Amino acid sequence: MRISSASRLARSYETIASRGAQPVMPPRKNAEPWRPTSGGAIARNRTLQACMHLGRAKWSRWSRYPQRSRIETTVHCIKLLGQRLTAQDFNRRLTEGYVRVAILNHVTALGTSIAQAVA
Structure with a gap:
C-alpha cells in the first residue's frame, strides 16, 4: 500500500x-x-x-520554527554516533551520553568561525 x-x-x-x-x-x-x-x-x-x-x-x-529545526538536526547528529547506548549500568549509560554530546560539541566548535575585530 x-x-x-x-x-x-x-x-x-x-x-x-x-x-x-x-x-x-x-x-x-x-x-x-x-x-x-x-x-x-x-x-x-x-x-x-x-x-x-x-x-x-x-x-x-x-x-520558533528554526529552533525546532536545529534541535531535530542535533538529535539526528547524536543518533549518527550510534542508535543505542551499549552500557548496561545506568551511570555508565549516562556517561556514554555525555561523551556523545561532548564529541558533538567538539566537532561543532571545529566548524565554527571565530571573528576578530580589526582596528
Whole structure:
C-alpha cells in the first residue's frame, strides 16, 4: 500500500491535533486552506492563516520554527554516533551520553568561525 505525501501530511496534522498540541510545520508557499472536517485540518488552517497574516519570515520567528529545526538536526547528529547506548549500568549509560554530546560539541566548535575585530 502506497501512501501519498499529502495523506502522510494530513495524518501528521491529525496525530498532532489528537494529542492536543499545536503543529509547527510551515505550509507550502502556494498552500490553500483545507475543508475543516477534522482537528488536523482546523489546526493546519490556523497555521496557514497566521502565516498569511504575519508573513513567512515573521511567522517563522514567532513560532520558533528554526529552533525546532536545529534541535531535530542535533538529535539526528547524536543518533549518527550510534542508535543505542551499549552500557548496561545506568551511570555508565549516562556517561556514554555525555561523551556523545561532548564529541558533538567538539566537532561543532571545529566548524565554527571565530571573528576578530580589526582596528
